Amino acid sequence: MRPTDVNRSPLFYVGDKYKLINEIKQYFPADIRHFVEPFVGGGSVYLNVDAEDYYLNDINKDVVGLHVMLNSYVGRETEFFDRVWEIVDAYGLSCSAREDKVPEALKAEFVKTYFAEYNREAFLRLRNDYNTAHRDNYLMLYVLLIYGFNRMIRFNSRGNYNLPVGNVDFNSNTVEALNSYFYVNASKQTSWHAIDFEDFLNGLNLSQRDLVYLDPPYLITFSEYNKLWNENSERRLLALLDNLSRRMIRFAISNVSHYKGKVNATFLEWSRQYNVHSIKSNYISYHDNTIKNFNEVLVTNF
Structure with missing residues (x-):
């Protein structure tokens, strides 16, 4: 996929230079x-x-x-997304890039925070598994980053990823940023x-x-x-x-x-x-x- 006029980092840094x-x-x-x-x-x-x-x-x-992990999938984008979807589906996270699976009742009850309400328990299981057994798995860390609060990377003094769930999921903007990243880095x-x-x-x-x-x-x-x-x-x-x-x-x-x-x-x-x-x-x-x-x-x- 060709990049947009401005290519945004799929790490979604708060305060990065994307808009500037x-x-x-x-x-x-x-x-x-x-x-x-x-x-x-x-x-x-x-x-x-x-x-x-x-x-x-x-x-x-x-x-x-x-x-480095993302660059390793340049030219293997389908494999990357297949592995991401495996993690998303294994833990039962929502993924609006593929389908809207959040119940309407939950959206009505939590109008502004329904992604966080829907994904909280699944996110905590993923976070715990990452911290206890998969600390070197950067694909798993990337999924945590996408679903975590403000999409930040933060670890406590014991080296554990410790952000709470965020109010966002793996959406079309994330897919677009990733496809643009893969395309640009290929050259x-x-x-x-x-x-x-x-x-x-x-x-x-x-x-x-x-x-x-x-x-x-x-x-x-x-x-x-x-x-x-x-x-x-x-x-x-x-x-x-x-x-x-x-x-x-x-x-x-x-x-x-x-x-x-x-x-x-x-x-x-x-x-x-x-x-x-x-x-x-x-x-x-x-x-x-x-x-x-x-x-x-x-x-x-x-």
């Missing part, structure tokens, strides 16, 4: 040899950028594991990594024909992803970008300079030496699914 990619991409150069993402996340950016090849990294090994040369951003970038042999795009955790906002980020991380990253610029390697970095009265003074001061482009953002917090008053920017050195 065309705005961001207008600042990218037309000629890119290596497209490099140290914080690839769901992958909505690389999916919509043309380059000769792609070096993709995320510190979250499960995010990378999901991408992309990707290399996947799950290490610290500094080790990742220092291990690449980059040139002036390459582009490094970065969407790091935002220092002054709150989300699960941002818990691993602090002032030292921010300064390490900015120093690394200065080094790239001295070597005439192109970069573009997304960040938030102002958020709910907070100011990222470190980033603001650093950005003055480069080109700053204001971006109409769609950042959404896991703890509060509303768009907040803040300023997102894209900073480039070209």
Whole structure:
């Protein structure tokens, strides 16, 4: 299946760049040899950028594991969906992409949350089986992701996936995103990594024909992803970008300079030496699914 005008990641990251990619991409150069993402996340950016090849990294090994698993089914899409349907049917989850099996009485009683009510027990059985016996099964994790709350990836201190059921199921939008992902990746040369951003970038042999795009955790906002980020991380990253610029390697970095009265003074001061482009953002917090008053920017050195 051919992709849509904008290819959305089938990982459905909250706050990813799916809705902003065309705005961001207008600042990218037309000629890119290596497209490099140290914080690839769901992958909505690389999916919509043309380059000769792609070096993709995320510190979250499960995010990378999901991408690697999905890429392994490129050219075997029918097999992928057959295996997903086996899991869905084995646990009795709803699947509106195939049929609407939620009873009308349940829809009437739980008008806005009927998917969660219908799938809760099945989801908990799947989650328990995954945590106790199938921790390395990324296909099972992907199904949990699709049916889980806000479609997030979260584990507790014991390493168990611990999100509750979400109010969504495996729908036609999910199938469309997956088909687009498979189609686009069939023609992309990707290399996947799950290490610290500094080790990742220092291990690449980059040139002036390459582009490094970065969407790091935002220092002054709150989300699960941002818990691993602090002032030292921010300064390490900015120093690394200065080094790239001295070597005439192109970069573009997304960040938030102002958020709910907070100011990222470190980033603001650093950005003055480069080109700053204001971006109409769609950042959404896991703890509060509303768009907040803040300023997102894209900073480039070209």
